[in-house]
Amino acid sequence: MTGDSENPNADVQYHLEVGPADVAETVLLPGNPDRLETIVAHWDDHDNKARHREYRTATGTYEGTPISVTSTGIGSPSAAIAVEELARVGCETFIRVGSCGAIQPEMAVGDLVITTGAVRQEGTSEEYVRADYPATADYEVVSALVAAAERLGYEYHTGVTMSADSFYAGQGRPGFEGFEAAGSADLVDQLKAANVKNIEMEASAILTLATVYGLRAGAVCTVYANRETGEFRTEGESRAAETATLATHLLAKMDAIKREAGADRWHAGLSLEE
Template identity: 25%
Template sequence: MPFPNYPEKYRYEAVLTAAKRLAYRRQQGHVPAVTPPVAVIFCYQPDVLQYAARKYWGRRVDGFAGELYLLRRTNRRVGVVGKFGVGAPVTAVLLEDLIAWGSRQFFLLGLAGGLQPTQKSGDLIIVTRAIRDEGTSWHYLPPESAVSPPGDLTERMAARLTEVGKPYTLGTTWTTDAPYRETAPEIAHYRERGVFTVEMETAAFFAVAHAHHATAAAGLVIADTLTEHDWQMAPGTRLLQDTLRGCLDTAVEVLAA
C-alpha cells in the first residue's frame, strides 16, 4: 500500500490552506495587527523560550498556537515561539500559519536523542539532512528517504558558530513519530550510517519550508543517548540549557542581520 494512500497527492493544491484560514481569522479580528517578523525561532523547551523573551525584550503576540514573542531588541525582525506542543503535525501547522502570515526564515531549536558513541549530552548538531520516518513530510514532498534544509540558513549558522568559537557538528537526524518504538535494529541501522540524532519534528519542518519556498534550519542538542542495549538520560540539565541558550543567541544574531 502506498503512503500517503492517495498517490502523488503532493502534486495537487489543498482545499483548505493556511492562507485561507488566516484570511477568515483576520475577518473575525483574531489576527494580530502587527508586522510579521522576518524570521521565527521554534523553541521546544519552555525555559529557553522565556530566556529569549527576557533577554531580547519580547512582546507577546496572540493569535497563534502556543506563545509567540516579537523580540524588540531585533527591531521585531525576529520572533520566538514555543509551548505549542511537540511532534511533526503541530509543528507543520504552526509553520504553515507563520508562513501565511508573512515570515520567511525559520530555525528549529530543540533536544534530541544521541545515536553515536562519540557524541555526548550537551553536544550541538546543526542538521544537514533529516530522515523522513514520520508521516507529515510525505504529504508535502515526493517520496524520498530524506530531506535537506532549504535555503542558506544552515550555512550561515555554521559560519557564525565557527566565528564565535561555539562547538557544533554538522550531521543527519532521524525524525520519527513514535519515540517509544525506537527499536534496537533501527538504532544500529542508523548509527552505522552515521546518523547523529533522533527526534520528532525536523523532517516535517524542512518539508513544509520546501513546499512554500521558505528558508529553514535546525539545531539539536543531544540530551539522552540510545544504544541497542540501553537508554540513558542526560546526567543534568545545566549543560543542555547552556548549549540551547548559546545556539539561540547565535540564531537571533544571524536572523536579525
Template identity: 35%
Template structure:
C-alpha cells in the first residue's frame, strides 16, 4: 500500500465517504459527531480522522485555505479510494437577507480560482452531484435553520484592492456567496469521476467587513457554530443515505 506524500495515509485509512473542511480544528468538531472516531494522520494543513456514522466508515480531512491545497487533498483522497466527498466549509454572503449561521448549498460555482483552471479551461462547468444535493436538502428541510441553494463564487484572495467591486458584480449576477475551495472540488471531482458537493456556513454578512465577520467566527459565536454543526450533520446524512 502506497503512503500519500501530503496526507500521509494509504488506502486502508480512507473510506469511500469523505467530509473535507478547511480548518484542521473543524475536523475535530465534525469527528465528535462520529462513533469510534480516531485520528489517523496530521501533516501541514492536513488532519485526518476516521470513524463511523450509522455504521458507515467516514473520513474527515482538512484541506487548508484555497484551491491548491484542496486539490492536493482531493487527488490523494481519490488515490486512496474516496468515491463521495462533501465540503463542510464557511462562506461570505453575496446577497442581503442571508444571515450569519445560515447555510448555503452550492449547486455550482463560478471558477475564479487558479487551481481548477490548471486542469481545464474556464468553460468547463463546476457542478455539484445531483444525488448529494437532493440528500442535503432532504435533511435541511427538516431542520429549523434557514438554508439557500444557488451559485457560489470561489476565488483566490479576499484582500484584493477591488474586492468590494467584484463582490458587487457577482451579487448582481445572482451569486449567493463566496468561498475559496468549492469550485476546485466540484470541477476536479467531476474530472476524477467522484460525487462532490459543498455546504457552507455563512460567516460574513453581505457588505460586512471581512475581518470583522471572520473575527466573530473565531470567537465561536453560538449561531455560527450551530450552523457548522447542522452543516456537518447534513453532510453525514447525505453521505450515508442509501446508494450515497
C-alpha cells in the first residue's frame, strides 16, 4: 500500500504542477519547451500556467476553442509522464507537435508528417502493455490534422512513424568515436522498405497510452532532415504548430456536429462544411 505517498501535492500534479482548472480538454505536446512560444503565437490569447523541469504549460483559445500546450522534453519516458498527469486533470485529446527525420526520398525538408501509427522502438510503452499491442493514432485526430493541413495549403504525408529511445544509436547514427550499435547499419533501409515515413522519439508512447486509457491522440511533425537524401535544415517549425492548432478547432467542431447528430464517432456521413 502506498497511500498518498505517490503524489505529495494535494491540488496539482507532481511533475507538471497543473490542476484541472489550468488545462483544456485538448493539449498539444511539443518536446522542446521553447517550442511553446511558436505554438501560442498562432492562438488568439494565452496564459502561462506552470513551468517545472522540462514541462511548460500554457492555456488559451483559438477561434473560441479552448486549447492547451505542455512541453514534454526529449523522449518517451517524460512524454508518458505528461500524458499520465494531464489525463488525471481531465485532458482527453493529445496531439504531439514535433520535428522528425524523414526516410522516404520524396519527403522534403519542411513537409509535415501526420502519423497514423507507430513502430514502438521505445521501452516506455512496453512497461504499460505487451510489445505486440499496436500504437495507433485516433482516426478523428488524423482526420482533423489532414483537414487542417489541406486548409493551410501545407505539403504533408500520412503513414507509419518509428519512435526510438535514442537520437544516435537507436536511429542508426554512429555514436561516440564512430561506435555502431548492432543492426544500426541496416535500420533505416529496413524501415524504408516497410514504408515507414519518419523517425522521432515520442509518438508511439503517446499513442499507446492514449489508446490504453480510452483517450484520443495523434501526431504531426515537421521534417527537419531527410535520411535518404542527406538534407538537413530547421525549416517550417511553425507549420506543425499551426496545423495542430487548427486541428484542435476542427476537432471541437467535429465533436459538436457529432453531438447534434447523435453520433458516437465521426464518420463520412457528417460534414465540417458551413
